[in-house]
Amino acid sequence: MTEPVIELHEVSRRYDDGRTALRQASLTVCRGEAVAVLGPSGSGKSTLLHLIAGLDRPDAGTVTVDGVRVDRLDETGSALYRRSKIGMVFQFFHLVDDLTVAENLVLPARLAGTGRAEAKRRAAELLENLGIGRHTRAYPGRLSGGERQRVAVARALMNRPPLLLADEPTGALDSAAGQEVSRLLQDLNADGQTLVVVTHDLALARACTNRTVRIGDGRITEDTAAQDPAAEAVR
Template sequence: MTDARTYIQGPTRRPSGSPYLRPMETMVRLRNVRKEYGETAALAGVTLDIRPGEAVAVMGPSGSGKSTLLNMVAGLDRPTSGEVVVGGEEITAMGEAALARYRRRRIGMVFQFFNLLDDLPVLENVTLAAQLLGTPRRQALTRAMELLEELGIADRRNAYPVTLSGGERQRVGVARALMNRPALLLADEPTGALDTRSGDQVIDLLLDLNQIGQTLLIVTHDQRLAARCADRVVEVEDGRIATEAAR
């Protein structure tokens, strides 16, 4: 059986042609990032580094700025000031087209409410990310089936999302996020819509991914998820990092 690293991340030896893929000490770097909405500062000068292969959980009360922080790294929102660098690329300097390419090629995203397309079966939901990148359909299908096998849901490939359990839907979401072998996986409350058993399954999955080298940035209220998966927990309050603690 092929090593899980090949299914999830691709070959251990990465191509040397792209500066994004060269070894680096910092996968994510935020410097004095501020985001204002009118007179309200959702982020008030956040500085944070995440190393390749590290799992970081961002926690804090509702409205603390943790989701805004994730959106900055995802390139879904732009800071009012400050710098966001991911994989050696300053995404704050990118135009909209470049940001769209960045999201497709460099990161994978897992959402609280799955964000699956209800009118497409599982296999088509998973391949969509690769097809948007221009991957040939046969290659995308092969990759999707490998991921579904690895995540234990290949038997549900022709099922529609409405027929799946919450845990199964989140596994489909993870498979879709991993389709393009992202260097960085972002997860926004990945256990928030799940019961305890399904949440534990997703926690196990994220832990397994990190143990084979996947860099994770997780926004969560789930203490179990943070305790089991995170190398470091960052507490955000009022748009600032209040504390950082390594496990």
């Protein structure tokens, strides 16, 4: 349980226009943890996820995930890293509308080198497990928001990533669909999946995570797992 999966060490990210999204943020997430990242709009939450996913690079500090120095990867290395280590769930699903549900899932597995038959088998199994097996041949446009977000979660899990990152996974959903996704994340973590969930939704944070990190103006201002007195003093 105490093996670190994500290690951010004094990470700063400043954009070309002078905006600073993160200021010396340090965070360690261990295997099996479910962490909620909360904070006002513009505080740096998505930037933090993008740095962990290797979609962006820090200006200072180090990002290590599952032993890989993510901040040092080139473009190819970064794409390979994402395929093997990261499952990402975006706020607005980002499904390919011209592909069926099953094809949306098969795609990342094929890119990662999985054979077609095995990818199809895995897709069918995941869709069944997530309660959307009957939509395998449907196109995403026909599904409800909650169902689409479930497909997005299933796709993120196709390559069995050590780490699942979700950016506002219930942001575009009504409360019933939000609860569906919340239960799903809860179940995944109960099965041992490590989760980092960015959200404005306190109910989601409470329901499916066991640790809360707050960000304000690019700094980590609160961490319910923090042990050191300096971090405690910030509360």
